[in-house]
Amino acid sequence: MTDLAYLSCSIGKKDALWEAMTIKPLIILPDPVLRQVSKPVEQVDSEITRLADDMLETMYDAPGIGLAAIQIGVPRRLLVIDVSKEDEENKPMVFINPEIVGASDERSTYEEGCLSIPDYYAEVERPAMVAVSYVDREGKQQTIQADGLLATCLQHEIDHLNGVLFIDHISRLKREMVIKKFTKAARSRAV
Numbered sequence: 001m002t003d004l005a006y007l008s009c010s011i012g013k014k015d016a017l018w019e020a021m022t023i024k025p026l027i028i029l030p031d032p033v034l035r036q037v038s039k040p041v042e043q044v045d046s047e048i049t050r051l052a053d054d055m056l057e058t059m060y061d062a063p064g065i066g067l068a069a070i071q072i073g074v075p076r077r078l079l080v081i082d083v084s085k086e087d088e089e090n091k092p093m094v095f096i097n098p099e100i101v102g103a104s105d106e107r108s109t110y111e112e113g114c115l116s117i118p119d120y121y122a123e124v125e126r127p128a129m130v131a132v133s134y135v136d137r138e139g140k141q142q143t144i145q146a147d148g149l150l151a152t153c154l155q156h157e158i159d160h161l162n163g164v165l166f167i168d169h170i171s172r173l174k175r176e177m178v179i180k181k182f183t184k185a186a187r188s189r190a191v
């Protein structure tokens with residue numbers, strides 16, 4: 001299912017309609033691009049807001065609840081999140097140069113997935129609450145106190161900006177199995 005979506009997205013790139021929709025192809029494990037450390041955004045200009053819009057469209061299309069710029073191949077410290085429930089209105093959030101400035105001792109466990117590691121899920125334990133400083137879409141410095149799914153999602157996405165994937169938080173044996181599976185799949189796609 002996800003492989004098909006990925007394929008149709010790649011083919012769709014040649015189609016003018018798809019270009020207008022600005023849905024970007026996702027970078028998939030084991031692409032080494034995912035291990036790059038992203039650079040800070042120096043100025044929130046039209047290029048950055050356009051990038052954020054493209055990322056939101058790509059995320060909603062996937063569909064996913066979070067996306068870091070590096071997942072569409074742009075090594076900048078920018079991420080988008082929408083953790084609204086299915087029956088609620090969309091609540092797109094844009095975080096530029098996000099940084100964790102506080103974390104609770106209390107921890108929580110969520111089953112995580114990643115648009116760059118399609119159809120693989122594993123439980124990850126992280127701090128239950130985090131404080132994150134960031135620059136918003138309007139270029140203003142902000143701080144957010146997050147808990148629940150948003151706290152986990154922020155930590156997962158900020159990890160991406162440092163070249164870290166959620167599979168780095170699971171056992172080595174499980175991680176090696178996932179990487180092996182995706183390396184095989186990438187090889188068969190290349191044939």
Ligand SMILES: [Zn+2]
Nearest residue numbers: 113114115116
């Ligand atoms: Zn991810």
